[in-house]
Each structure stands twice: as C-alpha cells, then as structure tokens.
Amino acid sequence: MRRICEFLGCVGIVFFSPITRAEIITVTTANNANPGASEMSLARALETASDGDAIRFNLPGAGPHYLLTPAGGYPEITSHNITIDGYSQPGAVPNANQILAPNNAQIKVILDSRGGGGTVLDYDGYSTSESAVLGIVGATNVTVRGLGFLGQIVENVSDSSPALYFVSFAKKATDGHVNGCWMGVDVDGTNVFGANAGVTGFRFNDAGVPFFSDRVTVGVGNETTNAPAQFNVFCGLKIPVIVEGSGLRVSGNFLNVLPIGTKDVNNALSGLPNEGAIQVGRDGNRTLIGTDGDGVNDENERNIFGGVLPRTIEPANGYRHLIEFYGGGERADVVIAGNYFGIGVDGKTRFTTGVPIVSGQTGNTRIGSDFDGVSDSIEGNWIFNNYPPDLLTKDTVVRDFLDGAGSGALISLRGNRLVNNFAPPINPLRDDGTFILTYYSKAILDVNAGVAPELSALSTVARLIGRVPVVETILYPTTIVDVYISDSEGMANSIPELADAFVQGSVYLGSFVEGSDDDLNPEPGAFEFSIRGLNLLEGDVVTVTANFSEDPAGTRNARTLTTPFALPVVLGEALAPAEPPVLVVSRDGNQVRVSWTGAGFVLQTADNIMGPWSNQVGAGNAAHLFIVEADGKERFFRLISQ
Numbered sequence: 001m002r003r004i005c006e007f008l009g010c011v012g013i014v015f016f017s018p019i020t021r022a023e024i025i026t027v028t029t030a031n032n033a034n035p036g037a038s039e040m041s042l043a044r045a046l047e048t049a050s051d052g053d054a055i056r057f058n059l060p061g062a063g064p065h066y067l068l069t070p071a072g073g074y075p076e077i078t079s080h081n082i083t084i085d086g087y088s089q090p091g092a093v094p095n096a097n098q099i100l101a102p103n104n105a106q107i108k109v110i111l112d113s114r115g116g117g118g119t120v121l122d123y124d125g126y127s128t129s130e131s132a133v134l135g136i137v138g139a140t141n142v143t144v145r146g147l148g149f150l151g152q153i154v155e156n157v158s159d160s161s162p163a164l165y166f167v168s169f170a171k172k173a174t175d176g177h178v179n180g181c182w183m184g185v186d187v188d189g190t191n192v193f194g195a196n197a198g199v200t201g202f203r204f205n206d207a208g209v210p211f212f213s214d215r216v217t218v219g220v221g222n223e224t225t226n227a228p229a230q231f232n233v234f235c236g237l238k239i240p241v242i243v244e245g246s247g248l249r250v251s252g253n254f255l256n257v258l259p260i261g262t263k264d265v266n267n268a269l270s271g272l273p274n275e276g277a278i279q280v281g282r283d284g285n286r287t288l289i290g291t292d293g294d295g296v297n298d299e300n301e302r303n304i305f306g307g308v309l310p311r312t313i314e315p316a317n318g319y320r321h322l323i324e325f326y327g328g329g330e331r332a333d334v335v336i337a338g339n340y341f342g343i344g345v346d347g348k349t350r351f352t353t354g355v356p357i358v359s360g361q362t363g364n365t366r367i368g369s370d371f372d373g374v375s376d377s378i379e380g381n382w383i384f385n386n387y388p389p390d391l392l393t394k395d396t397v398v399r400d401f402l403d404g405a406g407s408g409a410l411i412s413l414r415g416n417r418l419v420n421n422f423a424p425p426i427n428p429l430r431d432d433g434t435f436i437l438t439y440y441s442k443a444i445l446d447v448n449a450g451v452a453p454e455l456s457a458l459s460t461v462a463r464l465i466g467r468v469p470v471v472e473t474i475l476y477p478t479t480i481v482d483v484y485i486s487d488s489e490g491m492a493n494s495i496p497e498l499a500d501a502f503v504q505g506s507v508y509l510g511s512f513v514e515g516s517d518d519d520l521n522p523e524p525g526a527f528e529f530s531i532r533g534l535n536l537l538e539g540d541v542v543t544v545t546a547n548f549s550e551d552p553a554g555t556r557n558a559r560t561l562t563t564p565f566a567l568p569v570v571l572g573e574a575l576a577p578a579e580p581p582v583l584v585v586s587r588d589g590n591q592v593r594v595s596w597t598g599a600g601f602v603l604q605t606a607d608n609i610m611g612p613w614s615n616q617v618g619a620g621n622a623a624h625l626f627i628v629e630a631d632g633k634e635r636f637f638r639l640i641s642q
Contacts, residue, residue: 022052022081030065032074042067042111047075049082056088063091063108064148064187069133073119076137084134086146087180087229094146094180094229099252099300100345103233103259105180107187110148111166114193118164123171125202125244128159132168132200139173145180145230148187151195153238153272169201169213174245176201177217179230182259184237189259194236194272201243203282212245212283220252220301222292227252227300235265238273244281244327249288256306261345264306266352268318276355277305279324284331285363289323291338291378293556298375302338304345307353307387312396318355321403325360332363333557338375342384350384354392356422357383359403361411364559367425369415371480371511372556380415380508386493387420394495400427407438412560414482414547418504420489425562429497436564443476443548443561444469453481453546453566461536462574463528466566468514468546470525476548476561479514481527483534486541486568503565505543509534513553514546517614520602530602536571543568583639592628594637601639609636 025048029039045055059065086109087094095105111133118131133149136142149166157163166183169176184194201213218241220227233254234240240255255277257264267274280287291301309318322341325331342353358367369379386392401424405411413425426436440451449469456465468479484505493502512518512529520528536542543565551558581596594603604613628635 022054023050024054024056025049027055027057028059030059030067032067032070043070043074046077049077049079051079052081053079054083054085056085057109059089059109063089064110065089065108066110066112068115069111069113069117071117073117073131074134076119076135077142078137078139080139081141082139083143084145084147086148088146092146094226095231096228098228099231099302099304100261100347102261102345103231103254105146105182105231105233105259107146107148107182109146110150110187113149113151113164113195118162120162121168121170123204125204126168126170129157129162130165131162132165134167136167136169136173136176138171141175142173143177143179145178147181149181149183149195149198150186150193151184153194153196153236155273157196163196165197165200166195167199169216169243171204172206172211173201174212174214175216176213177221179217179219179221179232182233183235183240185233185235185258192236192265194238194267196238197242198234198237198240199243201245203244210282213243214245214283215247215249216243216245217249217251218253219250219303220297222249223294223296227297233257233259236267236272238267239275239279240277242279242281244283246283246285246287248280248284250278250303251288251290251292251301253303255303257304257344261304262349263344264351266307266309268309268313269352271317273317274308274319276308276319276324277322279326281325281329282327283329284325285329285333287331287334289336289339290381291375292335293337293370293372293375293379295374298338298378302340302378305339305341307342307351308355309352310355310396310398312398313354313391320398321356321359323358325358325362330363331361331365334361334363334365335557336365336367336381337369337379338381340382342387343382347382350387352388352391353384354386354396355398356400356403360405361402361409362406364410364412366412366557366560367416368413370412370555370557371414372554374556376415380417382417383421384419385421394493397422397495399429399495399497401425405439407435408442409439410559410561412547412558413545413562414560415508417506417508418490419487419506420493420502421504423498423501423564424504426564428564440469440561440563443471445472446470452564453544455542455544455566455569457569458572459542459569460572460574461538461540462530462532464531464542464544465528466544467525468527469563471548476550478549478552480547480549480553480560481512481514481529482545482547483509483511483531484543484565485509486543488541491541491568500567503543503567505545505565509536509542511553517616520615532574538571538573540571541568542571581639583637585637587630590630592630592635594628596639604638604640606636607634613638
C-alpha cells in the first residue's frame with residue numbers, strides 16, 4: 001500500500017500522521033500497448049507514479065530498446081519530484097567527455113514517436129494542436145535524464161495532426177530538469193528524426209493571472225558533481241528549446257549539432273522548417289545560456305550551436321537569429337557566456353551560418369566575460385558567422401550583430417572571440433543611422449562626436465594611444481578599454497553601405513581603465529597605456545572597445561555598456577629607451593618638486609621602497625615637473641620606461 005497512516009493514541013486523543021513513501025518503479029517491458037500482467041511498461045509507471053517516485057528501467061536484452069509512444073500518448077506527469085532515469089537501464093552509460101569533445105553517451109532507452117503518438121496538451125498556453133511525448137502538467141521538480149527521443153516535424157499542424165514536442169512543461173509546471181538526453185538523433189549518432197520542439201514550457205493563465213515555466217534547467221545544473229553526464233544533444237528540431245519564464249538555464253548542450261561535435265544539422269539546408277536554437281518568452285529575467293562563471297564546472301557549461309541560415313538564402317526557410325527573446329518582459333540579468341556559435345568543438349570546423357546570435361534585448365545583457373577574476377577566459381563566447389563566403393555574400397549578409405535590441409538595453413560585449421560578424425554590437429545603419437545615437441546617448445555626453453573609440457596611428461608595441469567617448473561619470477564612473485587583435489577575416493569584408501562593416505576583435509588581449517594610474521594621459525577621454533606586457537609584435541593589428549560601467553572594474557556581473565570597435569591600427573616599433581635621466585628631488589617650503597629631462601619615461605611613486613609602485617597621474621608634462629605637498633610622510637620616486 002502506497003500511503004500509510006500511523007495511529008498513535010494518548011489519553012484518548014488520536015493523532016493522524018500521513019507518511020508518503022517514495023518508491024522506485026522499474027520498467028520491465030518496452031511494450032506500452034499490451035504489457036503482461038506481471039510486466040511494468042513506461043505508460044503504467046507514469047500512470048501509477050506519486051510524489052517523489054523514481055522511474056527506472058530494467059528491460060531485458062542488450063538493447064537499445066525502442067519504446068513506441070502509445071497512440072493517445074503517455075499519461076501526464078502530475079506528481080512532484082519525479083525522476084525518470086534512462087541511465088538506470090543496464091548497459092546505458094552517461095557521457096564522460098568534456099564539452100569540447102564528442103558526446104560518448106550510450107543511450108539504451110529511446111522513446112520513439114516516429115510513427116506518431118503524443119499527449120495532447122489541451123491547456124492554456126498550449127492547444128489541441130500541440131502534443132508532447134512527456135507532458136509535465138502542474139508538477140514541480142521533475143527530472144528527465146538519459147533518454148533518447150525520436151519523432152517527426154509536423155509541418156501542417158492541426159487538431160488531427162498536432163505538433164510534436166519531446167518534453168513539455170504545462171499548467172504551472174516549474175523547476176524541471178532535462179539532462180543527459182539525446183533528442184532527435186538516433187543512438188548511431190548520425191540518423192536524425194527531429195520534432196517541432198525539444199523542450200517547451202508555456203505561460204498558463206489562471207483567472208487572468210499568468211504563471212510561467214520558471215527555473216527550468218536544460219543540461220548542466222548548478223554545482224552538479226558530474227557535469228559531462230548531464231550534457232544533452234539536440235538535432236533536427238524546429239526549435240530545440242522554447243520556454244516562457246524566468247531563471248531558464250541552458251548549459252552544456254549540443255544544439256543542432258551531432259554527437260561528434262564537428263558536424264551540425266542545419267534544417268534549412270535539408271528543406272526543413274527552422275526557428276533558431278533557443279526561444280525565451282514573456283519574461284526572460286535571469287536567463288543563463290552557457291557558463292555561469294561561479295568557478296564550478298564553468299568549462300563544461302558551454303553550449304555548442306549549429307548554424308542557421310538567414311531568410312535571404314534560398315530555399316527561404318531559414319530564420320532571423322539563433323536565440324530569441326519574445327513577448328515582452330523586463331529581460332534583466334541575461335547572461336550568454338562561454339558558448340561556441342557557428343564552430344565545432346575542435347575550434348576549427350566551421351558551420352554554415354549567417355544570422356545574429358540573439359534578438360530582443362530590453363534590459364541588461366552580458367555577452368561574454370565580466371572579468372571578475374573567476375573563469376574570465378572561459379566566459380568569452382566564440383562567435384563565427386557569415387560562412388561560407390560563397391554563400392553568405394555581401395548581398396545576402398544580415399545587417400545586424402544583434403537583432404532588434406531596444407534603445408534602453410544595456411549590452412556588455414567583452415572578452416569574446418569574434419570572427420566575420422556584422423558590426424558588433426549595434427547596427428550603425430539601423431533607422432538610417434539614428435538608432436545607434438539614441439542607444440548610446442544614455443551614457444555618452446555628445447554622441448554626435450562619435451560613439452566608438454579612436455586609436456592613434458602613433459601607437460606602438462609599447463604604447464597604445466587613443467581616445468574614448470566622454471560619458472556621464474555619475475552614472476558610469478568606470479570606463480574600461482578592452483584590447484583585441486583585430487579579426488583579419490572580417491577586415492577583408494565590407495558591404496556597399498558600410499565600408500567598415502566587419503570591424504571586430506578576434507583575440508582578447510587585456511584591459512585598462514581610462515583615467516587610472518595606468519593611464520599616462522590625464523585628459524578626460526584620452527588614454528596612453530603601456531602595453532609591453534601584452535607581448536605584441538611590430539605590425540600586429542589591434543582594435544579596442546570602450547566599456548562604460550556602473551561599477552568598479554572587476555565587479556561580478558557589472559552593468560556595462562560596450563561601444564562599437566575602433567578602426568584598427570597597425571602597431572609600430574617601440575623606440576629604444578634612452579639612458580635613464582637624473583631624477584632631481586628638491587624641497588621648496590611645503591612642496592616637494594620632482595623633475596627630470598628626457599622623453600620616454602613615466603614617474604612612479606610608492607610609500608615603501610619595496611612598492612607597490614603606481615604611475616603618477618599628471619606627471620610627465622612638457623617640463624617633466626611634478627609637485628607634491630610635503631605631508632611629513634616618507635615617499636619614494638622612480639622613473640620607468642614607457
């Protein structure tokens with residue numbers, strides 16, 4: 001008996017204490033249609049499961065085992081804290097490789113809907129023309145892991161032929177976790193049988209009050225102890241993931257990429273419908289796509305995205321972007337970090353792709369690193385676009401890096417590897433050039449003077465010279481200059497409307513704070529940084545962005561506005577420093593005067609001869625004279641080569 005009541009008597013008073021005992025329900029037959037009296041099918045297991053139960057598998061034989069979906073679909077999952085574990089089947093093995101390697105999971109239990117079947121989702125948010133292989137209805141904390149899913153894309157959707165989804169959250173279902181699954185690809189790793197969507201979760205209205213599919217995790221969960229075992233593979237799906245809610249986490253997935261990791265499944269090339277990779281609707285706050293940067297599993301929280309063709313390419317069944325935010329909502333605190341877009345796990349194999357990576361930003365969005373000192377190099381995305389060049393020509397290229405960003409959005413674009421994308425982050429051609437001015441006017445005092453940094457042709461391998469737009473320092477007190485090797489592939493491209501359409505950085509080198517002790521030019525907006533530590537060579541081509549932050553450099557998830565990239569400069573040879581001049585220190589009343597003759601040196605000061613030493617802002621003027629008040633404290637001075 002599943003629910004047991006214990007009766008305790010004391011002085012004539014009876015206490016009723018219901019105790020729910022979670023059970024393990026073991027599926028022993030693949031026959032959902034006519035299981036034997038002593039057999040347990042998956043359909044029966046789902047029908048009998050109660051809160052906290054675990055459904056496991058012990059199907060006879062080596063497998064793989066294909067469980068045909070019942071004609072009317074599986075029973076809805078309505079109990080809380082249910083786990084369906086395909087890796088419990090003997091012979092099934094979770095993936096053990098890192099994310100930047102082939103997925104070697106051995107799936108043994110496959111829910112097979114290639115011949116039809118599915119549970120109709122007749123709830124608000126869904127309709128009678130939509131169905132799911134596994135429908136999670138009103139239940140919280142349901143985990144689906146280690147299963148294969150095969151189906152078909154239904155193109156002419158109707159009540160008699162409903163769209164097919166693999167796992168769906170409906171009617172206030174929240175906190176679900178889908179991990180370690182292969183969706184749309186058979187166990188051979190090559191044959192693809194997709195569906196209309198992989199994981200879905202839609203808003204439910206209860207008497208006019210909306211409820212969302214909040215906190216759904218697809219892939220690697222927060223602080224899991226075995227991240228590789230939770231990687232999902234999605235292939236051949238019209239939409240791999242579409243969820244309406246906040247706190248969505250999509251980490252550690254191949255999205256329209258085969259398990260080998262170096263071959264994608266581009267539906268448009270196969271003549272199949274395609275709507276990108278991820279869609280987030282009606283809320284989107286705290287969406288995480290990729291690594292969370294907390295120092296735990298960060299390298300294994302990346303996603304690998306296959307390519308999407310734009311609608312400008314025939315056949316015209318492509319899409320506008322890879323990631324989409326739709327249906328309103330604040331969409332604050334969005335993080336897209338550590339992902340590979342348009343390139344395989346080997347970092348070399350290019351996918352056929354040519355669309356913006358994301359659309360619909362209205363709040364603060366971080367694309368790349370926050371440079372808080374934790375997993376900074378991992379957080380940068382690799383974004384390779386507009387490939388191959390004979391297909392994505394100047395006539396067909398999409399004129400956006402981000403699609404449809406709002407003027408009030410605050411987009412940080414730092415530390416990424418960008419190759420052959422249209423001008424990031426904001427399209428300078430949008431609305432005849434007026435949008436980019438409106439977008440940056442929230443920070444820059446005079447947008448008509450320019451919204452991108454400028455680099456001086458006098459820059460050398462020792463010294464980077466330039467200017468950044470001057471901003472409202474009360475709102476944005478910190479201006480960080482990020483330095484990159486310029487993308488040579490992008491520099492070879494342009495479009496008729498914009499000669500410098502593809503300027504961007506392909507390798508992040510380092511960052512400097514304008515106006516800090518490292519800045520040798522005290523004029524607001526101007527900078528001169530010593531870049532000897534970047535180990536650059538004469539002839540290297542570099543570019544920069546300015547990043548206007550509400551917080552000090554190094555703040556986790558600092559709200560930051562990134563400018564377009566500066567036109568690149570070729571670094572010249574550094575002049576050999578002269579012999580160090582004599583540093584003259586003298587006292588004149590209450591002032592200490594420090595002076596020298598000779599160019600190419602910077603004055604540094606310290607309170608201790610062992611340091612730390614800091615550049616003296618304001619030193620190095622034409623007379624090479626620095627004056628400081630004598631305050632009775634010991635102070636040391638030295639000159640270093642610029």
